[in-house]
Amino acid sequence: MTPSEILARIPSLSALVVGDICLDRWCTYDPAEADPSRETGIPRIGVVATEVTPGAGGTVANNLAALGARRVAVLGITGDDGFACELDYALAARGIDAGLMVKEPSVATFTYTKLINRQTGVEDQPRVDFINTRPVPESAERRVIENLARAAEAFDAILISDQAETESGGVVTPQVREFLSGFARRFPSKILFADSRLRIEGFRGIIAKPNRQEAEAACGRVFGPVDYERLRQVIEAPLLIVTLGRDGALLVGGQGTERVATRPVENPVDICGAGDSFSAGSALALAAGAPPAEAVRFGNLVTSVTIMKKGTGTASPEEVLAAEEALVP
Helix, strand or coil: HHHHHHHHHHHHHEEEEECEEEEEEEEEHHHHHHCEEECCCEEEEEEEEEEEEEEEEHHHHHHHCCCCCEEEEEEEEEECCHHHHHHHHHHCCCHHHHHCCCCCCCCCCCCCEEEEEEECCCCCCCEEEECCCCCCCCCHHHHHHHHHHHHHHHHCCEEEECCCCCCCCCCCCCHHHHHHHHHCCHHHCCEEEEEECCCCHCCCCCCCCCCCCHHHHHHHHHHCCCCCCHHHHCCCCCCCEEEEEEHCEEEECCCCCEECCCCCCCCCCCCCCHHHHHHHHHHHHHHHHHHHHHHHHHHHHHHHCCCCCCCCCCCCHHHHHHHHHHHCC
């Protein structure tokens, strides 16, 4: 299946992103406004402009919407705070359905604040993250699972974004993973596609997409040596896709391991969100009926577009087709 054939089928598909749906705040500051505080004497960071976008699982949803999926929805947990309002606005502006989101006043909306120097255009200050380190309240976890049980069957693809880098506080709890594994067993024709920074070995029966570092760390936690086929068997994944950056990806399935090459992009502008755009493209391609290797190539093609944009960029169908044409000798 060619990229153009995949793109022709995407408008008939629906996709749900479940997990850590975050807010990215891109704050431009002016070093010339670094006046010392009268109270403490500490120079301030004078923010002069702010742009907000959905982040983490929201970046996956951005890419699904940009590729033209018929319906894109998100399911996660936000607080009852100003950042939640900004996230609602950012999702709505991109046509992403937030009706399944759970509001929980006792948690903070997961937010990344990125400080960009106005004079250089470079993010050169420590990022300020608003995170949750306590376990998700049982009532909120129960509502996430109830919303999944009510809505999941309506989607062609479910993408799981387990982005929290804390032991507790992430939306994808063991109970949520258990529900998703059970759903995958009941509906084997559905595409369930998991991306997890720290816990990929916790998923069962679901397509798993770690990068090389995450896959090697998972092997170390589970049995020691690096063995991707053994990891795939342990987690009962129909496919294990190990992304290798400019070296493409390894596709590990029951028939062996296949290296899917990609053309390296020289001088990428920003690789932030590259894995999210790969997930969106690959999962939609699989849902469109593409064989795994062609789905991985399509994911790489989408990523080749997004990494040439500042921030967490997206790729339109026209841009994907243009990138494909550029590959032709």
